[in-house]
Amino acid sequence: MILESVEHGPLIWPTVEDNGVMRTKKYAELSVAEKIQDDYLWERVQLLMQGTSLTKQERECKLYDAFDKFTHIKGESLHTYYLRFTQLINDMNIYKMKMEQFHVNTKFLNSLPPEWSKFVTDVKLFKDLHTSNFDQLHAYLEQHELYANEVRIMRERNQDPLPYVENQQMTPPHFNPYQSSYNNPQLQQQFSPSQYGSI
Known part of the structure; x- marks a missing residue:
């Protein structure tokens, strides 16, 4: 009634x-x-x-604010970070708050700490952020969490990160920037410097 x-x-x-x-x-x-x-x-x-309308509007404002301020918490694993981000996006979907896929993906990547920068750059170069979703980005990044953690530990040990960067070049030995999968011997052989002679 x-x-x-x-x-x-x-x-x-x-x-x-x-x-x-x-x-x-x-x-x-x-x-x-x-x-x-x-x-x-x-x-x-x-x-x-x-009252219902005002409560909904207030909740939407809080969710947009939480999205804008969302960032990685120090010591947080990639999985926990992903779960928090998923919960926020699910809450926004409940209120039918429209978000561009590109905007959501960019927020997910840009809020990661510096040790992820190498892989974030790789994702931005080789993934279409307009059509991919952040679940796919998380699945890709998760494969490289061990290396990202090593970079973080080395940065924490060294006051000045430059010596580490010079020694390690912040690149895994099997990294090839021209492929999205790092372990592809055929591509590595195809671009082998020995084919072109010495410089």
Whole structure:
């Protein structure tokens, strides 16, 4: 009855007999006491619906704010980071908040800590951020978490990260920037420097 009153106006009263035909009672036919009761109910419904609307808007504002401020927490694993991000996006989807896929993917990648920068760059070069989803990006990055953790540990040990960068070049030995999969012997052989002679 409340839903009906929201969609079609004040509460429709029960049917009455009129010349042998049953019909619903109209507002004008209500007694003074019934009209007061009906008006009061309608005002209560309006207030409830207004409160629901304000609560939804406030929740949406908080979710947009949480999305803007979302970042990696120090010491957090990639999986935990991914789960927190998934929960936020799911909450936004519940409220039908429209987000561009590119925007969501960019936020997911750019909020990772510096030790992931090498792989974030690789993803941006070789994945289409307009059509991929962040689940796919997470699955790709997860394969390289061990190396990212090694980079983080070395950075924490060295005050100045430059010596480590010079020694390690921050690149796994099997990395080939021209392929999305690092372990492809055919491509490595194809681009072998020995084919072109010494410089």
